[in-house]
Amino acid sequence: MLFSGLILGVVLGFIFQRGRFCVTGAFRDVWLSGSTRWLTAFFIAIAIQAVLVNAMIAGGLINPGIPTLALGAVVGGSFLFGIGIVLAGGCATGTYYRSGEGLIGSWVALAFYAFTASAMKYGIGADVTASQRNETQDATTIQDTLGISVWVLVVGFALIVASLLVRQARRISAPLATLPAQKAGIAHLLFEKKWTPNVTAILLGLLAALAYPLSQATGRNAGLGITTPSANIVQFFTTGDTSYIDWGVLFVLGLIPGSYIAAKASREFRLRAPDAETTTRAIAGGTLMGVGASIAGGCTIGNALVQTALFSWQGWIALLFTFLGVGAGVRLFVTSRRRPGAAPVEIPSLTVGS
Known part of the structure; x- marks a missing residue:
């Protein structure tokens, strides 16, 4: 069962690449253009996962761990992570799938992300991380705090997402007569046809829910995660301790080959070397990602996708402050350089929503 993670x-690496799924782009688009197209898609993935995961919990099939809220750590760490993913040109998943496409700048960001996360969890920064994570409040989930059923939150959130979809459909609707003829065939659907954000989100939500029983079958009581598995890969290579190799490690190791297969088959794979400025940004961004995600207890997957579906305080607060961090990063490193006379800004990894 361990290889189910791989x-x-x-599969998810393939989906991320073909769907151009990166939370950085979803958040960035809101700040730059007011577009909520990809943010709505991200909420679809959370809603689908919330329904399925909480149904599995109610049926006694899984029993995921939910962290006690460390408010200061989640706020500060998530904000730093948000700034970092703007500099790096992609969130955790975006950095992995862009690495599989041949973007060498993402290789640099990914290396510093994994190395820094390892240092913050197990090495020189472990005491700092522990001190921040140990400053906890008496809160785990929103439903427990409010004294209500989780299904009130699940149904309420699903209705909000449904209303966003109705609004989106009204805004982009067009007469059927204007639609071009579509090709047919599995190869066209997989490798040629442009995937829509909502289709990508549906697949992500379904597979994120599936991760729970697959992972739990191996003794890992959690869903999808990127930061800790990335840190564990570094720990394995530096210590040789095979105990670090678990379902989560095999999962992240599968992302790059999955992305490579998709990019190669769709003729989107190309080795691209960054210039000096992009490399510097990748180093700084990857470092902030590792520090921020370690202190916050997760990244845009572990917190903003997985913990939100459980309606944990950590998940929703992390999502909010990652979003604000992206806003700060956009203001500092993107819009501030769009003043009259300033050089044009290009962040090549941010392709979602563009």
């Missing part, structure tokens, strides 16, 4: 990683 298989799921390959």
Whole structure:
């Protein structure tokens, strides 16, 4: 069952690449253009996962761990992570799938992200991380704090997402007569046809829910995660301790080959070397990602996708402050350089929503 993580990683790496799924772009688009197209898609993935995961919990099939809220750590760490993903040109998943496409700048960001996360969890920064994570409040989930059923939150959130979809459909609707003829065939659908954000989000939500029983079957009581598995890969290579190799590690190891397969088959793979400025940004961004995600207890997957579906305080607060961090990063490193006379800004990894 351990290799189910690798298989799921390959599949999700394929989906991330073909769907151009990166939370950085979803958040960035809101700040730059007011577009909520990809943010709505991200909420679809959370809603689908919330329904399925909480149904599995109610049926006694899974029992995921939910962290006690460390408010200062989540706020500060998530904000730093948000700034970092703007500099790096992609969130955790975006950095992995862009690495599989041949973007060498993403290789640099990914290396510093994994190395820094390892240092913050197990090495020189472990005491700092522990001191921040140990400053907890008496809160885990929103439903427990409010004294209500989780299904009130699940149904309420699903209705909000449904209303966003109705609004989106009204805004982009067009007469059927204007639609071009579509090709047919599995190869066209997989490798040629442009995937829509909502289709990508549906697949992500379904597979994120599937991760729970697959992971739990191996003794890992959690869903999808990127930061800790990335840190564990570094720990394995530096210590040789095979105990670090678990379902989560095999999952993240599958993301790059899955992305490579998708990019190669769709003729989008190309080795691209960054210039000096992009490399510097990748180093700084990857470092902030590792520091921020370690202190916050997760990234845009572990917190903003997985913990939100459980309606944990950590998940929703992390999502909010990552979003604000992206806003700060956009203001500092993107819009501030768009003043009259300033050089044009290009962040090549941010392709979602563009």
